Amino acid sequence: MKFADFVCFEATVPELQTSDRDGVIEEMVSSLDKAGKLGKGECKEIARAVIKREKEASTGMGKGVAVPHVKCKLVKDVIAAIGLSSAGIDFSALDKQPVYSVILLISPVDEPDKHLQAMENIFRHLQHEKFRKFLRQCRSAEHVEDLLREADENSSL
Amino acid sequence: MQAEQDSLEKVVCETEVEIKNADGLHMRPAMQFVDIANQFKSDITVSNNETEVDGKSIMQMSMLAATCGTKLKIKAEGSDAQKVISALRELVEEKLFGEPAP
Amino acid sequence: MEIKKGVAVSPGISIAKALIIDSEEYRIPRREIKASERTTEIQRVRNAFKGAIGELTKLEAAHVKTEGSKIKDIFAVHMRFLHDRSLRKRITDLVHSESVTAEYAVSTILREIASHFSKAKDAYISERAADIYDIERRLLIQLLDRKREDVEHLTEEVTIIARELSPIQTAGFDRKFVKGIASDAGGRTSHAAIVARSLGIPAVVALEDLTESVSGTDTVIVDGNRGIVIVNPDDQTIQQYQEYSKEFAELEHKLDAIREKPAVTRDGVVVTLLGNIEFHDEAEAVLQKGGEGIGLYRTEYLYLNRQTEPTEEEHYQAYAETVSVLQDRPVVIRTLDLGADKYTQRKRFAPEPNPFLGLRSIRFCLQNLMMFKTQLRAILRASVLGDVKIMFPLITNLQESMQVKMILRDVMDDLDEESIAFNRDIQIGIMIETPSSALTAYSLARDVNFFSIGTNDLTQYTLAVDRGNELVSTLYSSADPAVLRLIRTVIQDAHKAQIDISVCGEMASEPEYVMLLLGMGIRTLSLTAPMIPEIKQIIRSVTVEDCNNVARKVLGMNSERQISNYLRAAARKILPEAF
Numbered sequence: 134m135k136f137a138d139f140v141c142f143e144a145t146v147p148e149l150q151t152s153d154r155d156g157v158i159e160e161m162v163s164s165l166d167k168a169g170k171l172g173k174g175e176c177k178e179i180a181r182a183v184i185k186r187e188k189e190a191s192t193g194m195g196k197g198v199a200v201p202h203v204k205c206k207l208v209k210d211v212i213a214a215i216g217l218s219s220a221g222i223d224f225s226a227l228d229k230q231p232v233y234s235v236i237l238l239i240s241p242v243d244e245p246d247k248h249l250q251a252m253e254n255i256f257r258h259l260q261h262e263k264f265r266k267f268l269r270q271c272r273s274a275e276h277v278e279d280l281l282r283e284a285d286e287n288s289s290l
Numbered sequence: 291m292q293a294e295q296d297s298l299e300k301v302v303c304e305t306e307v308e309i310k311n312a313d314g315l316h317m318r319p320a321m322q323f324v325d326i327a328n329q330f331k332s333d334i335t336v337s338n339n340e341t342e343v344d345g346k347s348i349m350q351m352s353m354l355a356a357t358c359g360t361k362l363k364i365k366a367e368g369s370d371a372q373k374v375i376s377a378l379r380e381l382v383e384e385k386l387f388g389e390p391a392p
Numbered sequence: 393m394e395i396k397k398g399v400a401v402s403p404g405i406s407i408a409k410a411l412i413i414d415s416e417e418y419r420i421p422r423r424e425i426k427a428s429e430r431t432t433e434i435q436r437v438r439n440a441f442k443g444a445i446g447e448l449t450k451l452e453a454a455h456v457k458t459e460g461s462k463i464k465d466i467f468a469v470h471m472r473f474l475h476d477r478s479l480r481k482r483i484t485d486l487v488h489s490e491s492v493t494a495e496y497a498v499s500t501i502l503r504e505i506a507s508h509f510s511k512a513k514d515a516y517i518s519e520r521a522a523d524i525y526d527i528e529r530r531l532l533i534q535l536l537d538r539k540r541e542d543v544e545h546l547t548e549e550v551t552i553i554a555r556e557l558s559p560i561q562t563a564g565f566d567r568k569f570v571k572g573i574a575s576d577a578g579g580r581t582s583h584a585a586i587v588a589r590s591l592g593i594p595a596v597v598a599l600e601d602l603t604e605s606v607s608g609t610d611t612v613i614v615d616g617n618r619g620i621v622i623v624n625p626d627d628q629t630i631q632q633y634q635e636y637s638k639e640f641a642e643l644e645h646k647l648d649a650i651r652e653k654p655a656v657t658r659d660g661v662v663v664t665l666l667g668n669i670e671f672h673d674e675a676e677a678v679l680q681k682g683g684e685g686i687g688l689y690r691t692e693y694l695y696l697n698r699q700t701e702p703t704e705e706e707h708y709q710a711y712a713e714t715v716s717v718l719q720d721r722p723v724v725i726r727t728l729d730l731g732a733d734k735y736t737q738r739k740r741f742a743p744e745p746n747p748f749l750g751l752r753s754i755r756f757c758l759q760n761l762m763m764f765k766t767q768l769r770a771i772l773r774a775s776v777l778g779d780v781k782i783m784f785p786l787i788t789n790l791q792e793s794m795q796v797k798m799i800l801r802d803v804m805d806d807l808d809e810e811s812i813a814f815n816r817d818i819q820i821g822i823m824i825e826t827p828s829s830a831l832t833a834y835s836l837a838r839d840v841n842f843f844s845i846g847t848n849d850l851t852q853y854t855l856a857v858d859r860g861n862e863l864v865s866t867l868y869s870s871a872d873p874a875v876l877r878l879i880r881t882v883i884q885d886a887h888k889a890q891i892d893i894s895v896c897g898e899m900a901s902e903p904e905y906v907m908l909l910l911g912m913g914i915r916t917l918s919l920t921a922p923m924i925p926e927i928k929q930i931i932r933s934v935t936v937e938d939c940n941n942v943a944r945k946v947l948g949m950n951s952e953r954q955i956s957n958y959l960r961a962a963a964r965k966i967l968p969e970a971f
Contacts (some may be wrong), residue, residue, distance in 0.1 A: 190801060194794040204805055227839060228694050245806040249761040252802070256758055256795055309712065315515050317469045317523055324472060348472040349479040349505065352520065355512040 134211075135248035136258075136281035139238075144168040144214040145274035149235070154224050158201055159181050161216045161237045168214075170237075175207045185279060193226025197269060198259055202238035204248065211247045213238045215277050217269065233269045256283050303371040306363050307382045311389035314357035319387035324348045326377050332368030334378075339363075345378075358392055393626050398574070400619035401585035403922045404594030405637035406572030407630060410612045410623075411530075411550040412603060413557075434484045436494040440534035445474045448530065453614020466523065474529050485733075495535045502528035522556070545568070551612040555603050555738045567591050572614030574621045576602050589670070596621050647925030651682040655928045659935040663910065665928055666722070666918040668896060669885045672710050677921040682928060685779070686846065687721035688896040689714060691745050691767065692730050701763060707770030710860040715778040722779045724821065724844070724918075725771050727764070729753045729785040748858070753786035758795055775815035783844060787822040788829055793839050821892070825849035830878040837889035844918065845882055847897025851875050869900045869957040876908075876947065883913045894918055904959040906930045907966075911943025933966045 144164040151157050162180040167172055169178060180283045193199040199222075214237045220232025235256055240248035258264045264284060271277045284290045310316055314327070327334045327345045334345030338360060343350035347363065356362060362382075367372035381387060425433060452467045454891050475480060479501070487498040506524035509517060546569035556577040573588045578597035588595030594616030606612060607625050613622040613633050617640065621920050622629060655663040666687030668677030678686060694702045694710060731752035746748035757764040771782050782800070787793050797820065807814050825846035832844065851870045852859060860866040870876075879895075884895035894916035899905045899921035906927055909917065918925060941964055948956050 141731060155414070190797065192798060192853065194798070195789075195791050202802075204802075204809070227794055228835070242809055245765075245802075245809075246762060249765055249799070250804060253761040256761075260791070303683060313910065316517055317520055318465050321465075322468050347478040349476045349482075350492070352612050353508055355509065355514065355517045357514045357517065374817050377635055 134247070134254050135166050135285040136254065137247075137285055139211040139247075139251050140213045140215060140281055141165060141168050141170050142150070142274060144156045144170065144178040145277045146214070146216040147271065147273050147277065149216050149218040152218065152220050152222055154187065154222060154230075155163065155184050156224050157184050157216060157218070157235060158237065161214050161235065162239075163241070165212060165214045165237070170208075172207055179203065179205055179207060183237070183239075187224075191225040191227065193224035193228075193232050194259075195226055195228040195230070196259075196265055197221075197230060197233040198236070198265060199224040199226065199232040199234075200236045200238060200252075200255060202240065202248075202252075204240045204245075206242050208239050208241050211238065211240045211244075211251045213251065215268075215281075217271060217277070234265065257288070259288065261290060291305065300367065301369060301371040302336075302365065302367050303375045304363065304365045305375050307356055307359055309356050309360045310383060310390040310391055311360065311386040312358055313389060314360065315351070315354060317352060320348050321382060322387050323351055323378065326381055327374070328384040329374060330366070330368070330370045330374045332366040332371045332374045334367075334374055335365045337363045337365075363364055393624040393629060394605050395606070396574075396602050396621045398596040398599035398602070398619050399579065400595075400597035400616050402588035402593060403616045404571070404572075404592070405633060405640060406551060406594045406614045407625075407633055407637070408551045408571040408612065410553045410606045410610045410684065411546075411554045412606060416917055418812060422496050424909075425493060430488055430491060430748045433487045433494045433497075435490075436535060437480065437483050437487060437497065439495065440498065440531045440819070441474055441480055442652070443534040443620065444527075445471065446532040447533075448474065465915060466526075470527055470530065473524075498531045498535065498724060499528060502531070510693065519721060521653070533937075547738055553603060553615055560577065565591065565593075567593065572612070572616070574599055574612065574614050576600055589674075629710045636743050636867055639676050644922075644925070647929055648681075650925060650928055651680070653932065655931045656932055657910070657934055657936050657939075659937060661910075661936045662915070663911075663931050664894075664916040665924050665931075666724075666894070666896075666916065666923045667924065668918050669714070669921070672714040672717070674921065675714045678924070679717065681921045681924040683921060683924050685724075686714065686716060687724050687894055688783070688917065689723060689725045690724060691728060695730060697727060702765045704773075708773050711770060711780070712775035712777055715774055715780060718778060722781060724781045724783050725774075726783045726785055726823070727754070727767055727771070728757055730756065737831055743791055754784050754796065755786065758792065758799075761799060764799065768800055769807065771799075772803065772807055772814035772818065773812060775818045776813045780815070781819040781821060783821040783823060783842075785823045785846070786825060786849070787825050787836065789832065790835055790839065793822055793836055797839070805839050823849075823880050823896070825897075825941070826853045827878060830882050833882045833885035834888070837885050837891050840891065841884050841893035842894070843882060844894045844896045845879060847875070847879070847895060847899035849876065850897065851899070854878060862951070869952050869956065870897070870905065871959060872901075872952045873947075873950055873955065876912075876955070880912050882949065887913060892916065901927065903927065903930055903966075904956070904963040907934055907939045907942045907962055908946055908959060910934070910936060911939035911941070911946075930963065930966050 144159045146161055146164050149157050149160055151160050157181045162183065163176055182260065183201050184204060187201050188201050192201050216235040218233055221233055224232040226232055238251060267280050273278060311319065324346055334344045335342050335353065336354065338354050338356060343354060345351060364375060364378055448467060448471055483497045483501045486492065487494060502524055502725065506521040509521040511522060514516040546566055549569055549571045552570055553570040554575045556575055570593055573593055573595040575597045576599055578585060585595060585597055593613045596614055596619050599621055602621060604832060609733060610624050613625050614915055648915055655665045664684055666685045667687055668688040669675055669678060669681035670690045670693055675686060692709060711725060731747050731750065751759065756859060771780065774780050784796050804816065805813065819841040821842035822836065822840050823846045824833060824843050829836060830850065849872050851868060854875050855867060857864050857868045859865045883893055893914065895909055895914055896918040900917040901923040903926060917927065946955050946958060
């Protein structure tokens with residue numbers, strides 16, 4: 134699975150307004166909603182589910198990246214949004230360092246394999262320092278889209 | 291009439307197939323290939339651009355050592371040539387020798 | 393007399409005549425014949441094909457019920473080759489054009505084909521050379537009338553000597569006559585090792601060029617305890633080994649007597665001894681030898697020697713069977729620890745220049761989440777059956793441990809969704825087997841419930857030594873000060889974080905290291921079942937105070953040699969029989 138298959142580029146938040154974890158999650162969920170990817174009135178419920186899961190175990194996986202995610206009956210397909218923060222967000226990450234890049238992933242309940250395929254793709258690229266650095270440096274939604282599309286073409290990015 | 295029959299018997303068909311199963315044309319797929327090839331009367335040759343071998347011989351087929359992604363040219367010569375081509379194409383490209391894709 | 397050192401993979405001692413079963417080693421000299429004899433030789437080639445087809449047909453019939461489809465496929469492929477006219481023609485053409493014997497022609501042509509395969513870049517295709525050698529063997533048996541010597545028709549006790557054992561060669565092994573196994577190639581998970589352990593036959597592998605030093609009439613001693621093979625031993629050596637073998641049996645017997653006794657030091661400190669297993673049927677042996685659980689359940693065998701990936705159900709059945717033997721005792725299941733260099737079903741890989749530093753183990757799993765998920769689901773499902781723990785190999789940094797936990801949690805969500813029961817609080821552990829994880833143990837410890845130190849890989853990676861490479865294997869030693877310092881760090885960090893720590897590498901089964909490990913603070917060891925009684929005996933003979941002294945002294949020493957000598961001397965005082 135490639136980024137272009139599940140990332141909603143219209144929902145990219147190039148500069149997150151909030152700086153706390155829950156606020157960031159709400160901001161990104163509502164951005165996905167504005168892009169028309171979520172059903173009506175489901176916004177709050179999804180954000181609540183992501184936050185709940187995040188409280189149980191942080192998805193801040195170190196090196197400035199967090200991958201909050203949840204499975205949700207309300208979506209039909211795997212959908213993701215990218216959010217960036219130049220100030221850094223406290224995600225209670227394992228390495229106790231702030232998070233600068235957030236990949237929010239919402240997956241349907243009945244297709245667990247698709248979720249894993251998306252995760253596999255995210256893991257593969259996040260292990261490259263260059264990718265993490267480039268992602269953090271993006272200043273606009275277009276930059277993010279360009280980077281992810283380039284990563285789709287070039288597996289060593 | 292005579293001429294037509296001659297030409298019927300000397301039908302020559304050719305096609306190119308691509309090995310699509312992950313492990314390539316190892317022993318078991320080679321065995322399936324020659325088993326099908328041997329069901330036909332036509333002479334069958336298979337080539338990978340470098341060598342051309344007898345499609346009915348497991349030794350020669352397996353020695354092509356065709357890995358996944360290799361393209362092979364199959365040529366059949368004989369009255370059932372058309373059938374040969376479609377049976378072998380099905381085995382290689384559709385059934386993938388009953389093996390997983392990469 | 394020639395002494396060869398390899399890797400011991402199945403314990404015990406055997407003394408028997410050699411039976412070389414690799415056709416590669418039938419050296420067929422070129423012998424020219426008169427032009428008039430060519431017809432006879434060509435007829436001999438034809439008869440050999442006919443005879444081999446007949447033998448194979450019989451063999452096929454005998455295996456119809458007993459063997460899996462893999463063996464049947466191999467037989468079927470061989471059959472096609474024996475029926476291949478163009479193969480026969482190449483051989484008879486050679487007899488005709490060069491006036492050589494049937495044996496020479498068969499051997500020459502089949503080796504040409506085999507070498508064509510071994511040169512293939514694709515590992516899976518190059519391995520097919522083994523099939524060609526099998527076919528050569530079948531034909532040569534006909535020509536050389538070597539039926540008597542075939543493993544399938546044994547009448548006397550033998551030591552099997554091979555370059556590498558193929559499944560087809562081991563299919564007919566008879567425990568009654570096959571007393572020992574020794575092979576040039578192979579490792580702990582090689583086919584020879586697996587078969588030997590499951591049949592309880594002493595075996596040594598990785599002997600490099602053993603087949604070049606043995607001929608069919610030689611007597612061979614296989615010492616599966618120390619990894620030694622002796623070719624044509626003198627009378628004195630044979631006598632020594634007969635005694636050793638008797639002593640070994642007696643020691644085993646004596647040690648079995650302490651099975652029921654606890655592993656407690658003389659000053660009352662309790663040590664937990666667990667078993668390392670590969671197959672679920674080894675679980676019984678762990679209990680028999682006094683093990684209190686499984687500290688390392690390797691799961692690679694589920695993936696090896698097969699065409700398709702194991703299903704969730706196959707995983708589950710294997711785990712469930714093991715857990716049912718252990719009941720409430722702990723079972724630590726380690727997820728797939730194979731390199732991409734080994735054959736895996738999912739993908740074909742371009743050979744990596746440096747497989748040990750490449751896409752292997754947990755790295756491979758994290759890039760193949762679908763496959764990984766199958767195993768995780770099965771482990772989680774089995775977690776309600778007993779005290780199942782999950783352990784991830786080759787974690788080298790926090791990100792990886794974070795990722796595996798994230799995936800484990802996602803898989804738990806799936807099970808929840810399907811209302812499948814599992815233990816939500818399953819204990820999660822990681823293997824510490826690289827310098828990077830040892831040096832960051834303090835932070836990894838916050839993320840997991842337990843550590844298990846895999847001393848084999850830790851030693852290899854720390855010292856940059858491939859122990860299978862005989863040119864450098866002498867540099868491999870877990871007694872190296874660098875390795876010991878890392879181990880000490882890991883133990884200290886685990887204690888600080890108050891998480892469980894054990895040692896599951898070979899170090900745990902080597903008597904000379906027991907005192908040192910206890911002295912460094914280890915209280916749980918996981919080791920191969922046959923060694924449990926001996927290690928328990930040592931534990932019962934020492935005090936922790938002695939052990940602390942040993943550790944203090946050793947950590948102050950700065951050469952591997954000094955440390956090894958000191959440890960060996962210290963252990964010899966405790967349990968002289970073991971050395």
